[in-house]
Amino acid sequence: MAGAGPAARLPEADGLPAPEENPIPPPLPLRTELSRLEIQRYSRQLVLPETGVRGQLRLSACSVLVVGCGGLGCPLAQYLAAAGVGRLGLVDHDVVELSNLHRQVLHRESRLGTSKARSAAAALREINSAVQCVPYELALGRDTALQLVRAYDVVADCSDNVPTRYLVNDACVLAGKPLVSASALRLEGQLAVYGYRGGPCYRCLFPKPPPPETVTNCADGGVLGVVPGILGSLQALEVLKIATGMGTSFHQAMLIFDALEGRFRHIKLRPRNPDCAVCGDNPSVTALQDYEQFCGSSATDKCRMLCLLSSDERVSVEEYKQILDDKVHHVLVDVRPLVEVDICRLPQAVFAPLSKLQEKDEGCLKSLVQRICEARQPSSENKAFPVYVVCKLGNDSQKAVKILQGLSYQGLGLISVKDIKGGLMAWANKINPEFPQY
Template sequence: MASHSEEPSTILEEIKALKAQKIDIDARISALESQLRDTSIAKQLPCNGSCPSISTVDSNLSNNRLPSDAIYRYSRHLLLPSFGVQGQSNLLKSSMLVVGAGGLGSPALLYLAACGVGRIGIVDHDVVELNNMHRQVIHTEAYIGKSKVESAAAACRSINSTIEVIEYREALRTSNALEIFSKYDLIIDATDNVPSRYMINDCCVVLKKPLVSGAALGLEGQLTVYNYKGGPCYRCLFPAPPPMTACQRCADSGVLGVVPGVIGTLQALEAIKIASDVGEPLSGRMLIFDALSGRIRVVKIRGQSPQCEACGEKSAFTPEKFRDFDYEKFTQFSLSTLNLISEDSRISCKEYNEKISNGEAHVLIDVRPAHHFDIISLPNSLNIPLSSLDSRLSEVSAALKEEEARKGVTGACIYTVCRRGNDSQRAVDLLHKHGFNSARTL
C-alpha cells in the first residue's frame, strides 16, 4: 500500500498497476467460470478409476447417442461439422487390427486409441529392444526385453480405458491370419518386409477387408489404401515381387525416427476416415513423403487389374489357396536366417577366436555396406560389400597372397562376416563358385 509520504504521481502509478492486475484477475476468473460451465458434465463422469464398460458404451451407441463421458472426451471431434456425432459413433463401433507394433504401428496405435476406435487388435511376436526407442514411441525403456504387444496394449489402455484392446503375441502366418483378420473391419499393415505385405494383402482380399498400407525407409515414406470400394490391391501394383537386392529393411538400411512417425500417424488418419465414413481415403492414390526436402506428393496409381491373381476377374484365390501359399518362397525373402551353405562352410565365433589366437593365416572379409563398416568393425577386417564382391575378387586374391607372405605359409583361409548372417553366406557361395574353396562364414 502507498504511504502518506509518497508523491501523488507515485500513487497514481500504483493505482494504475493495481487496476491492470484487477483486469487480469477478472479475465482469469471469467475463463475459469467458463471452463467450469464447459466441464459441468464431468460431474457425471464415472472415470475416477471406473470408466464405463464396453457393453455400456455399445448399448448407448445402439440407441444413436453418445454416453456422457464420450461427449466430454471427444468434444473436439464433435465440434467438427464434417465429423460430428455420427463420425464419432461410427468410430466407437469400429474395429481395427494393426499388424506390427514398431515404427509405423506405434503412432498409429496411439492415435487410434486416443481417438476412440472401439476395438483394437495388435499383432507382433517381437520384443522391445533399446534400438527401437528412437522411432517406436509407444514403448518405454521399462519394457525392454518384454513383448511389444504387451507394451503397446498397456500404452493404449493408459490413454483410453474405455476401448477394448486385444493382444496377439504371435507371428502372423497363413495358418492364423484368416481367423484373426475376420474379427476386424479394417487392417493396418505396419510391417517392414515383402512376404508380410503380400500375405496381409491377400488375406484382406479373401476376406474383403480394406487395407491401409504404409512404408518408411531412410528419409522417405509412402502411404496408400488397398482393396477399398473397387480400388486396387497390392498385387495389382506389384504382381511380381521386387528383386531381393531391392528389398531393404530399417534394420539393415536405417531410418530417421520421425519418418515412420509421420507415416504411421497418416495411416491412423486414413483408417479413421474409412471407419467414420468421412473424407476421401487414399484409394487409387499414393502419398509420397520426402523428409529431406519436406515435400509431400500425392500421385495417382493404376486401378484394379482384371488380371490380378488376388482380386482380378478370374482370380481363384480362395482361403484354402491362401493357407497353402509360401510367401517366403514367392518373394525369395527369408524372415529368418537363411540356410544357403553346408555346415562345413560355417564357423562359430568361438572357433574363429581360437584360430586367430593360434595365429592362423586368414583374411576376414566384412561384406556389409561401407557406411555400416564405418560404424563398427572387427580388427584387421577387409570391407568388400557383397554388392561389389564379384567385381573385386582380385582384391581377395591379393589379400590372401599378402597374408601368406606375412605368415610365411600357403593356403590362408577366408572368413566372411555380416550383420545378420545372410549376406555372408551368399558371399561364401559366390567365392566357392570362383574357386576360393577355403571360404567359410562366421
C-alpha cells in the same frame, strides 16, 4: 509376423495384466448419443463439419485390427485410441527390445522383454480407457488371419515383411475389408489403401513377390525413428477418414514420402486388375496359402538369413576364433558399408565394402590383393592362402565370397575364400558379449 499358433505366454510385468486367450469379439453397437465426458474429450474434433457427432458415433462403433505393434503400429494405434475408435485389435508375437525404443513410441524401458501386443495395449488404456484394446500375442498365419480380419471393420498393415503383406492383403480381399498399408525404411516411406471402393489390392500391383535377396528391412537398412512415426500417423488419418465416412484419397493413388527432401508425392495407381489372382473376376486364390513358401522368405521383421554358399565354403564364429587362437596366417575382409564399420569392427579386419567389390572397383581390389600378398608367408606360396569374409549377419559376406573366388590378379596366387556364418552379430552373441550389437 507369420506362422501358426500363439507365442509363449509371459509373466506379469510393469503392471500389465496377465495374458489370456482373447476370443474373437462381437461387433460393437452403433450408439445414438455421446456422453457428457465424451463430448468434453472429443470436443476439438466434434466441431469439425467433416466429423461432427455422427462421425464420432461411427468411430465409437468401429473396430480396427492393427497388424504389428512396431514403428508404424505404435503411432497409428496411439492416434486411433486418442480419437475414440471403439476397439483396437493388436497383433504381434514379438517382445520389446532395446533397439525398438527409438521409434516404437508406445513401449518403455520398463517393458523390455514383454510382449509388444500387451505393452501397446497397456499404454493405450492409459491414453483412453474407454477404448477396447485386445492384444493377440500370436504370429499371424493362414490359420488365424481370416478369422481375425473378419471380426474387424478396417485393417492396418504395419508389418515389416513381404509374406505378411500378401497374407493380410489376401485375407482382407476374402473378407471384404479395407486395408490401410504403409512401409518405412531409411529416410523414405509409402502409403496406400487397398481393396476400397473399387481400387486395386496389393496383389494387383505386385502379383509376384520380389526375390528375397533384394528385400531390405529396418534391421538391415536402418530407419530414422521419426519416419515410421510420420507414416503411422498418416495411416491413422486414413483409417479415421474411412471410419467416419470421409473416405480416402489413397485407394487409387500411392503416397511417397522422402524425409531427406521433406517432399510428398502422389503416384496414380492402376485400377483393379480383372485378372488379379485374388480380387479378379475369376480368382485362383480362394483360400489363404503358405506365404513364406510363396515369397521364398520368412515372415519376420528380423534380419533375413541367406544361404548362397555350400557348407565347406563357410566357417562358424567358433571355428574362426580357433583360427585366431592358433595364430593361423590369414586375411579377414570386412565387407560392410563404412557407416557400419564406424560403429564397431574387428581390429584385424581389412575394409573392402561389398558395393566396391560388386562394382569391380580397381583401387579397392588392388589394395585388397596387396594386403593378401603381404600376409602370405613365403613358405606357403604353393598352398591356398586362407581369406575369410565377414559382415553383420553373414549375408553380404556370402555375396562377397563369390566375387573374391573369381579374383585373378598377377602375383595373388592360390587363395581359399570362406565367409563367417552369422557375421559380427554371431561373434557378439557367441564369442565376445562385449562386442557391440546394432
